[in-house]
Amino acid sequence: MVGQLTVNERKLAFLILILIAVVGLAMAITGADKLFVVHGLIIFLSALGTIFLVISGYFLPPPDIENAKHYYDDPTRAGIIIAMVWAVFAMFIGDWVAWLLAFPEMTFDAAWASFGRLRPVHTTGIIFGFGGNALIATSFHVVQRTSRARMPDNLSPWVVIFGYNLFCLLAVSGYFIGITQSKEYAEPEWYADIWLVIIWVTYFILYLRVLARRKEPHIYVANWYYMAFILVVAILHIVNNLAIPISLMHAKSYSAFSGVQDAMTQWWYGHNAVAFFLTAGFLGMLYYFLPKQAGRPIYSYRMSIVGFWGITFFYMWAGSHHLHYTALPTWVQTLGMTFSAMLLIPSWIAAGNALMTLNGAWHKVRDDATLRFMMVAAVFYGLSTFEGSFMAIRPVNALSHYTDWTIGHVHAGALGWVALITFGAIYALVPWLWKQKRMYSPKLVEVHFWLALSGTLIYVFSMWNSGIIQGLMWRTYNESGTLAYSFVQSMVEMHPYYIARAIGGLFFLIGAIVGCYNIWMTVRSARMLAGAPEFETPDLGIASAQEIKAGEQA
Amino acid sequence: MFNFHYRLERYSIRFAILVVIVASIGGFVEIAPLFTIDETVEPAPDMRVYTPLELAGRNIYIREGCYACHSQMIRSLRDEVERYGPYSLAAESQYDHPMLWGSKRTGPDLARVGGKYSDYWHVVHMNNPRDVVPESVMPSYRWLGRNELEPADFDLHLRAQQKVGVPYTDEMVANAINDLSGQANPDGKRAEGVLARYGEATNIRDFDGDPTKVTELDALIAYLQILGRLTEVAHQNPVMKKLEGPK
DSSP states (O other): OOGGSSSHHHHHHOOOOOOHHHHHHHHHOOOOOOOHHHHHHHHHHHHHHHHHHHTTTTTTTOGGGGGGSOOOOOOHHHHHHHHHHHHHHHHHHHHHHHHHHHHHGGTTTTTSSSSSHHHHHHHHHHIIIIIIIIHHHHHHHHHHHHTTTTOOOOOOOHHHHHHHHHHHHHHHHHHHTOOOOOOTTOSSSSHHHHHHHHHHHHHHHHHHHHHHTTTSSSSOOOHHHHHHHHHHHHHHHHHHTTTTEEEETTSSSESSOOOOHHHHHHHHHHHHHIIIIIHHHHHHHHHHHHHHHHOOOOOOOHHHHHOOOOOOOOHHGGGGGGGTTTOHHHHHHHHHHHHHHTHHHHHHHHHHHHHHHTTTTTTHHOOHHHHHHHHHHHHHHHHHHHHHHHHHHHHHHHTTTTTTHHHHHHHIIIIIOOOOOOOOHHHHHHHHHHOOOOOOOOOHHHHHHHHHHHHHHHHHHHHHHHHHHHHHHHHOOOOOSBBOOOOOHHHHHHHHHHHHHHHHHHHHHHHHHHHHHHHHHHHHHHHHHTTOOOOOGGGGSHHHHHHOOOOOOO | HHHHHHHTTTOOOHHHHHHHHHHHHHHHHHHHHHEEEEGGGGOOTOOOOOOHHHHHHHHHHHHHTEEEEEEEOOOOOOHHHHHHOOOOOGGGGEEEEEEOOSSOOOOOOOOOOTTTOOOHHHHHHHOOOOOOOOOOOOOTTTTTHBOOOHHHHHHHHHHHHHHHTTTHHHHHHHHHHHHHHHHHHHHHHTHHHHHHHHHHTTOOOOTSOTTTTBBHHHHHHHHTTTTTSSOOOHHHHHHHHHHOOOO
């Protein structure tokens, strides 16, 4: 890894890490509360560990001049492996909290193991750890291929990966020990937020630099989505996290916004984290890997354009549907509901465009579980966007809000769409990157597919049931005109569904572990073959960008 | 349109700028007016700020992730009003940085839980929820009663609250640390200061039943007991009065 860096880049890496270590050490020494000190130490030790890594390769001979002529894929390889580690960790935590709701004594009298602290560990671990690393890794791959350009330098992609994972580590370790802002999906405190801004700017500049070097006149649609993901997440992150720390030596801060304005800002962020992290980014993934794996060009260039700009424009209005019937002014609720309904159009255009791309390749969907992962992901994307628009309608929301239906909806998207497209992309990418003909075991890919699909269905169906039962019980009146059920009665009814949900989640987790094993064995056989003549991977070459470009331009 | 796009997608910076503009419109139209339109938050002249002990309790509520299972937002729906009380008004969370409206009710709404149960009920419930609600799936929070509250920096908390716009007086900031323990010691000298600064109606009690120390449980119960009681404005709301009918 360090051997790939030029001598100057090694020096720079060393300097950056020293700087980070000094900041971490300063936090640990001056920190006025214990939690802040712990985070200072984590930053210091992360930088120190990486410094040793750099030193171990510091005096290696400088990289071959030939290197600059090839795509730079080491950061992608690392990103994929890190993403899978996060996946297994965060899905394990997810399943644990699912069992906690059925058997609450599993907290063992330990603060860090209680539901309220583990829940953000699960959500952050999945969204940022698994999803974010997968997005960064695949975006590095896609932007180089579709631009026919190499990374401008070897260091920036590593800065992004190291820095981003340091952010994830600070976030997740913080919840365990009690550091959180409480804003859903934006829980990390002010210093972690500032750090993420720095990394995100580095990421965006790197992306622009690759695009600036491109030999393709046009920017491919996958990059539009990746760019929207990077840019809009930056806007959302900065605005929603505006806060005043109680001092520069404390972890705690107070949000700049309060009450109704804070609620609107939070759900403008929260819903668009779904839109631009969990949708736009993964649509970028879909628009590259699905046509590639199917061997077909994207069905329609025009649908790509309409879908992209529709999603970019409409989504940002939809956040207020999280606040129906609350103290938020009704005009904002109505706008949110209206745009949520309209959002179905670009969403289905994007999903339809993906599915129509498979025309002529459906036999491959039948035979190839990797492509089937992507196909089913597109179907789930279509289904959960329909469900989302439906749930945003005010009277429907009166029933669904605050219930498990929301949880079911989120997981139809997170398991069925985000995770399945990621697994599909990873199964396509791993043999390409490690120069193998195929995954170590296509059978295990098949096993993973069916575990993931059945797990998702069990999960979603149990949450639909529990959510709708809950919602109905809360609003049922008896003949004398009073409420028929106490809250506790509705809770008791949830028990069987909570167990079913935890089993569905377990299936999904086992699938991910099978995937890890398969990826590991593929990488290992690649290492054992090192030195042997490489397989030709013709679809990786220079021609790829043109091959998959839309058919009907101009 | 497609010809325009065919040219646009050749320039990365132009494309990026257009993405930012298109994506910013929705948020700008929906969020900015909330800060300027006066009717967004109704006046609540009787409303007081959280005492230091209540604010410390609120921070524990945040730290433990209580908001993941409990909402603090009663919607304007008949069944919610009958189950939980008058629907929540914007004014009631105007000093909440951040708000804790929540998004999920694994447990019941807490917007008006203040005064609904005794302190002792809360102590038992936090130690083991199943002792008072056998069907409960809430974790036990035994460590709250063991952990002593660390008040050393509490003036900084109030100072930061002041900076984000909560009307704490400089006197409140200066006395924050004393008031923090004063509220949990009804017989101590510091209690009077709390009443003077935060009003005669402030709860001055040893909330957790352990007079030897001020614990995190003291703070959390002090917070839970004030939920929905910082202002009467929701009860005086004319729409609510009509719903409730003549008394």
